[in-house]
Amino acid sequence: MTARVALVGAGGHGLSHRRTLKDLAGRGVLEIAAFCDRGPVEPEPGVPFFDDHQKMLADVRPDAVIICTPPHTHLGIALDCLSAGADLLLEKPPVTTLAEHARLLEAASGRRVQVGFQALGSAALTAFRAAVPSGAALVSAAGAWWRPDTYYRRAPWAGKQAAFDGALVNPFAHALMQALAVADGFEPALMELERYRTRDIQTDDCTFMRLTDSDGRRVVAAVSLASVVFVAGEIRVGDAVLEYPTDRVRWPGASLYTEISGRIGLLGNLLSDEPLIVPLERTRTFTAVAEAIVASPPPATIHIDTPHPDGGGAILPGVDELVRQVAATGLLPSESDIPWAVPPHRVPMKEVTHAQTEHRRP
Ligand SMILES: NC(=O)c1ccc[n+]([C@@H]2O[C@H](COP(=O)([O-])OP(=O)(O)OC[C@H]3O[C@@H](n4cnc5c(N)ncnc54)[C@H](O)[C@@H]3O)[C@@H](O)[C@H]2O)c1
Known part of the structure; x- marks a missing residue:
């Protein structure tokens, strides 16, 4: 089954994730499930847009979510996505403290969480x-x-x-x-x-x-x-x-x-059965x-x-x-x-x- 992938934080560096999503969607690797952003961003024809990630998770139920929001917002959004049963590509820096790291690791049990250090795939x-x-x-x-x-x-x-x-x-x-x-x-x-x-x-x-x-x-x-x-x-x-x-x-x-x-893309790796490059x-x-x-x-x-x-x-x-x-x-x-x-x-x-x-x- 084709994975349905959403993006939270669709402006800023999220634009590069949008390009990857479109590329992988064009090759049949995934389906773009939704974009979410608190601010106004360029719409993508045919892709549902939400300004609240909780509503997006409830309506769309994506298999995986890319989180590309400012660093101090990562933990809350990541925990919500994991609760909704989604795997994650979480931008770097993933969280701000070791306590947050431990909390996220515990919540991630059974799910795949990849961190956006793309140069590790080189x-x-x-x-x-x-x-x-x-x-x-x-x-x-x-x-x-x-x-x-x-x-x-x-x-x-x-x-x-x-x-x-x-x-x-x-x-x-x-x-x-x-x-x-x-x-x-x-x-x-x-x-x-x-x-x-x-x-x-x-x-x-x-x-x-x-x-x-x-x-x-x-x-x-x-x-x-x-x-x-x-x-x-x-x-x-x-x-x-x-x-x-x-x-x-x-x-x-x-x-x-x-x-x-040659680089292994972090999103493709997340959606595959291969071990994660940046767990x-x-x-x-x-x-x-x-x-x-x-x-x-x-x-x-x-x-x-x-x-x-x-x-x-x-x-x-x-x-x-x-x-x-x-x-x-x-x-x-x-x-x-x-x-x-x-x-x-x-x-x-x-x-x-x-x-x-x-x-x-x-
Ligand atoms: N891997 C890389 O090479 C790379 C490069 C640049 C940035 N980043 C990382 O990407 C993340 C985003 O950075 P940026 O420069 O794009 O920041 P930014 O502030 O330019 O953009 C963040 C986007 O997230 C949106 N946003 C903020 N809070 C939100 C929320 N609660 N729900 C939904 N949308 C929300 C904003 O409206 C904005 O469109 C950071 O963690 C940053 O470190 C990674």
Whole structure:
């Protein structure tokens, strides 16, 4: 029987899910059951529209639901969908706390819940994991993007701490999740975090973090949204690099990148009989780390006044080099003579991850 799939949150990033739904519907894989959004969105001819997900669930009874609403709304909608008997493709970050994670996991019993970390379905990640040593002493993630001032006015929840925005927990969530996937079974014992903001926002737009486990292995992330030079997103082990947004890999000892194309789509995988690529359990450490980031003291302010050449706000000069330096050395900005840096916030992590469900290499 063809699965009937609904989408909650049909604007914003939901537009990309609409394209996937139409593509899979055209190939007979699924039937689009309904769209739901609180706001006005472009209608889809022949697809019922609802402004309330409870009413949609009661009227349509979908087999599966994609949830693409702001992060702080995920849990309530997900619990309602599971109660209505639907499987889920839940956008990242899936939930905001480990308590929510546990609650959702319990409610999901017997249902399939996939989390929207689509880069975990890439052939490039599989090849990269096979090429680098398991148990590496340092796995790191670096990225530098430009987001103009208007980015923080894109949605009511933009730049808000309580809504779970922030450079590493939202736009660079994939970088953190990819690094954790490469570090494979890594359980952080200590988090050292330097959060900075170059804008008038509650949360951070430049984040530097070092996680250390009880054996001294480290996972480091260094990301910025105030860079004039673009660093797409790099996972590094030694001199090997996975550029996760583009599925390009630089093998150990090589100087050039090779593209490894091919991704298993998360929705198709959810609807199949195959094991899930990103089951909710696999995101537990991500959620533990993200919760600790969001619960940390407010970010330090970096005063910047160098305008972006295209306008739209100021940039932090040299931050592209800094994120790569932090990723390569594992040293945080405050350990590298950066004038605006402040000492890291330290969080013991042992307790929050001791019951982690590990996802081992196949
Ligand atoms: N996987 C990815 O690469 C990726 C990329 C971008 C965003 N995201 C994630 O997708 C989610 C949505 O992000 P966005 O940027 O599209 O946000 P957005 O605010 O631009 O859009 C969210 C949509 O959900 C609707 N909405 C909000 N609350 C609702 C509710 N209770 N019921 C029904 N509709 C509701 C809004 O009206 C809006 O149309 C977030 O979790 C975000 O992190 C994932």
